[in-house]
Amino acid sequence: AQKITQTQPGMFVQEKEAVTLDCTYDTSDPSYGLFWYKQPSSGEMIFLIYQGSYDQQNATEGRYSLNFQKARKSANLVISASQLGDSAMYFCAMRESFNFGNEKLTFGTGTRLTIIP
Amino acid sequence: DAGVIQSPRHEVTEMGQEVTLRCKPISGHNSLFWYRQTMMRGLELLIYFNNNVPIDDSGMPEDRFSAKMPNASFSTLKIQPSEPRDSAVYFCASSLTGGISDTQYFGPGTRLTVL
Numbered sequence: 267a268q269k270i271t272q273t274q275p276g277m278f279v280q281e282k283e284a285v286t287l288d289c290t291y292d293t294s295d296p297s298y299g300l301f302w303y304k305q306p307s308s309g310e311m312i313f314l315i316y317q318g319s320y321d322q323q324n325a326t327e328g329r330y331s332l333n334f335q336k337a338r339k340s341a342n343l344v345i346s347a348s349q350l351g352d353s354a355m356y357f358c359a360m361r362e363s364f365n366f367g368n369e370k371l372t373f374g375t376g377t378r379l380t381i382i383p
Numbered sequence: 384d385a386g387v388i389q390s391p392r393h394e395v396t397e398m399g400q401e402v403t404l405r406c407k408p409i410s411g412h413n414s415l416f417w418y419r420q421t422m423m424r425g426l427e428l429l430i431y432f433n434n435n436v437p438i439d440d441s442g443m444p445e446d447r448f449s450a451k452m453p454n455a456s457f458s459t460l461k462i463q464p465s466e467p468r469d470s471a472v473y474f475c476a477s478s479l480t481g482g483i484s485d486t487q488y489f490g491p492g493t494r495l496t497v498l
Contacts, residue, residue, distance in 0.1 A: 299483045309472060311489035318484055357426065363483050370416070370439060371487060373426040 268292065270358050270374035278380050279348050286333070287343040287377045289358030297363035300341040301371065302332065306354040314356075317341055345379075353381045385409070387490035389475050395496045401463040404493045407456055408477030416487060417450055417460050418474040426474075432458065465497045 271290045279285040291300065302314040317325045317332045325332040333342040345352055355378050359371040388407040396402055408415050417429040430440040435452045443450070447466070452458040462469055472494050476487040 297483060301486065303489075309494070310491050311474060311476075313486050313488060316484060316486060361483055370428050370431055375425050 268374075269372045270360055272356075272358055272374035272377050274377045275375075276378045276380070278382055281350060281381050281383050282347055285345045285348050285352075285379065287345075287356050287358075287379065289341045289343065289374060291339050291341060291358075291360050293339075293360065293362050295362040299361045300332070300334070301359040301361070302330070302341075302343045303357045303359065303373075304352075304354045305357065305376070306351075311357075315343065348381050350381050350383060353379060355379075387475055387477050387488055389473075389490035389493050391493060392491060393494045393496075395498065396465055397498050398466055399464045400497075401461065402465045402469075402495060402497075404460040404473050404475075404495070406458045406460070406475030406490060408458070408475070409488055410456070412477035412479050412488075413455070414478045414480065414485070414487075415452060415458050416476040416478075417458070418476065418489075419471045420474065420492075421471045429460070429473075462495075465495075467497045470495055470497050 269292050273288055298319045300317045304312045304314050315325050315327045315330045315332050317334050324334050329346045331344045355376045357376045358374040361371050390405045413434050415432040418426055420426045429442045430450045431438050432452045450460045472492045474489050474492045476489045478485045478487045
């Protein structure tokens, strides 16, 4: 089974609108971390936001927020007031604690977001 | 602060040649990761070092691939001999400790083309 599922291969959004990128995950570990990365066309991987499984509040970083619904095992990224520079691939990733000593990230397949002027 | 540094940024080589990719992690980071990204397979973890010791190399595709971390500030990924199917972008990433909440910071990547 896929550990991280991103069901939207591509999205087109009008500039200045909010956008939600979906991410669901699969783990039996009670302690885990969820990450979102942005990969613009230039290729680098840029860390955006982190959510811990025990965090009581949804994470926020500027225009980015994470809609964390633990019971549904979803960790959707919300970008408010989208900008042309938000056009990029977005990856959701998870780290599980039972891999203690081997805390590798598992990445989803990504969503390509295109902002339309 | 300098981020993760990778060299070269682009490498074009012929099948059968040896390729060496280099990485300098962020100073003070104890964990280092090598990833490969292709259209077909997405982002795959190849190998993970913690305190210069390889912890998990289960992602290394075959014996043609090897990685070393002789000290805390340098790592190499070597492919010998290279094959066209090795063409990909190779990323190096580092993190402070490797714990649950520890963010991995990626280098700019090396785009490898094997002809």
